[in-house]
Amino acid sequence: MDQNILESLSGLDRADLPRILSALPFGVAVLDAERRTLFLNRALESLTGFSTADVAGVFCRHVLRGSFCLHGCPCLSQGRDCAPGACSESREGTLINRHRRKIPVRLTSLPILDRAGNFLCTLDVLEDLSALKDMETRLSISASPGQMVGRCAVMEHLLRILPAVAQSDSPVLLTGESGTGKDLLAEALHRFSPRARESFVRVNATPMPEALLDAELFGQSEGPGGVPRPGKFQLAQNGTLYLSEIADMPLAQQGRLLRLLDEKAVLPAGGDRPMHLNVRVVAATGRDPEEMVKAGVLRDDLFHRLNAVRLHLPPLRERGEDVGFLLAHYLKIFAAKFRKQVLGFSDEALSLLTSYDYPGNVRELRNMVEYAVMVCAGETVQPEHLPAHLRFPLAAGSSVATQASQAQGKPSGALKPARKKA
Amino acid sequence: MGKKILVTLYRDEVAPRFDLCSEVLLVTVDATGHEVRRQDLVLANSSADDLCDLILDREVAAVITGGIEEEHYHYLRWKRVEVIDGVAGLSGEALALYLRGELEPGAILFQRLSHE
Numbered sequence A: 001m002d003q004n005i006l007e008s009l010s011g012l013d014r015a016d017l018p019r020i021l022s023a024l025p026f027g028v029a030v031l032d033a034e035r036r037t038l039f040l041n042r043a044l045e046s047l048t049g050f051s052t053a054d055v056a057g058v059f060c061r062h063v064l065r066g067s068f069c070l071h072g073c074p075c076l077s078q079g080r081d082c083a084p085g086a087c088s089e090s091r092e093g094t095l096i097n098r099h100r101r102k103i104p105v106r107l108t109s110l111p112i113l114d115r116a117g118n119f120l121c122t123l124d125v126l127e128d129l130s131a132l133k134d135m136e137t138r139l140s141i142s143a144s145p146g147q148m149v150g151r152c153a154v155m156e157h158l159l160r161i162l163p164a165v166a167q168s169d170s171p172v173l174l175t176g177e178s179g180t181g182k183d184l185l186a187e188a189l190h191r192f193s194p195r196a197r198e199s200f201v202r203v204n205a206t207p208m209p210e211a212l213l214d215a216e217l218f219g220q221s222e223g224p225g226g227v228p229r230p231g232k233f234q235l236a237q238n239g240t241l242y243l244s245e246i247a248d249m250p251l252a253q254q255g256r257l258l259r260l261l262d263e264k265a266v267l268p269a270g271g272d273r274p275m276h277l278n279v280r281v282v283a284a285t286g287r288d289p290e291e292m293v294k295a296g297v298l299r300d301d302l303f304h305r306l307n308a309v310r311l312h313l314p315p316l317r318e319r320g321e322d323v324g325f326l327l328a329h330y331l332k333i334f335a336a337k338f339r340k341q342v343l344g345f346s347d348e349a350l351s352l353l354t355s356y357d358y359p360g361n362v363r364e365l366r367n368m369v370e371y372a373v374m375v376c377a378g379e380t381v382q383p384e385h386l387p388a389h390l391r392f393p394l395a396a397g398s399s400v401a402t403q404a405s406q407a408q409g410k411p412s413g414a415l416k417p418a419r420k421k422a
Numbered sequence B: 001m002g003k004k005i006l007v008t009l010y011r012d013e014v015a016p017r018f019d020l021c022s023e024v025l026l027v028t029v030d031a032t033g034h035e036v037r038r039q040d041l042v043l044a045n046s047s048a049d050d051l052c053d054l055i056l057d058r059e060v061a062a063v064i065t066g067g068i069e070e071e072h073y074h075y076l077r078w079k080r081v082e083v084i085d086g087v088a089g090l091s092g093e094a095l096a097l098y099l100r101g102e103l104e105p106g107a108i109l110f111q112r113l114s115h116e
Helices: A003-008 A017-022 A042-048 A130-143 A153-167 A182-192 A210-218 A251-263 A289-295 A300-306 A322-337 A347-355 A361-375 A400-407 B048-057 B070-078 B091-099
Strands: A027-031 A037-040 A090-096 A102-113 A119-128 A172-175 A200-203 A240-243 A280-285 A309-312 B003-010 B023-029 B035-042 B062-064 B082-084
Touching: A027 A042, A037 A042, A042 A119, A102 A130, A153 A182, A153 A309, A172 A182, A172 A300, A182 A200, A182 A240, A182 A280, A210 A251, A251 A280, A251 A300, A289 A300, A322 A347, A322 A361, A347 A361, B003 B091, B023 B091, B048 B070, B062 B091, B070 B082
Parallel strands: A172 A280, A172 A309, A200 A240, A240 A280, B003 B062, B062 B082
Antiparallel strands: A027 A037, A027 A119, A090 A102, A102 A119, B003 B023, B023 B035
């Protein structure tokens, strides 16, 4: 800060002020009453790419080039050019520096007054939020529970206990109808767990010959070409193994799985030496596990082993207010994905969507919103943008009885009014 | 052959930010550099993407603006639009300098405090 500028800060008679300001770890601009730049400290020179000599006397909006300068500066919104002391709050925004880089920043404007209360100058303090924003992005990607959202009491409870369950190493049993989000929950359990850096291996025990399934799951001591072939459990070593439908697993493999959970070791097909494994098992089923045990499809001992921690995902029809919330949530996501200015649903469309039963649960709702946003040409989703089976339940093959109820003005089976908002 | 010059506006100044500009001055000059048409366009919203579209739709040859993100700068350059960015000053003065071939990127046209 040269002598002329220092003189303009009469009252701040500190010759070492520039040195003090430049030692600060955040950007500081000293501005006069008209918000002309008097001084930039070293951090702000680095942030903006301008030196004090370049911009002394230039309006701060041309130096900081902040989003808050044009949209949100209280001085400008009042239609005057920054009365002394008018700006004294913090706000976040971006600036574009001399090197054409957009940088997220937090600006705090502090009016400096003399002892008589007369305005001397403004200190604009700018913090570079780049590192913070990067961190937020990384955390939101790595720590978000896999796009699982919900505001109803059950989902809130589930999302609240999720981190604690994930941190434990116990096997987990996930139950819930198809489309409720069991796969997402399993991924979230892995991502929140200490095993997050290791593999997450999903196993779909689709019907296949038992020997093949055995090799697929537990590996072979001698695979093709005489080379040992790792199974899914070996691939999940130190990570998480997710069995997407435990009921599809034959009883023999269920027995081997139980031994693996107890002994932490597995014997590959054709091998004679057990292999030590450190794998967390998360299993899921869309059916009632107690009924499966009764029916003999699920081993009783395995059920009790897995049932130590059981998380149940409710069907969408039992999630009350979540339907509206999820509609808005997915609308926002797909509008951004398809780069469309779709802002909401018309009353008629919303009425159809909120009174529908969603047998396919969140997956079905998500697909409907995706379709609606895709075909919507305006700002509001109208009934004609919804799938035909929602608008014309008769076309979806409803029965004569349903047609009769429609004729009487009653909703069809697929359009139960049970959850219609009051 | 004439050409079109677009100046992003903030009041009577060159807008400090290309992406936040909501008004532009579009000037058509003939082959001798004389102004033949001047239009003030108020934009529906502030958007760098929309402004780039407008610039290409109107077949603008040169853009005078303040801060612009690298992405949009290179996009316009790639579309063979001359971009004189980082200009701080009154829009009329910046335009006049450009027409005289004296406007440089990063030009600060406001009076600066003496450093002597």
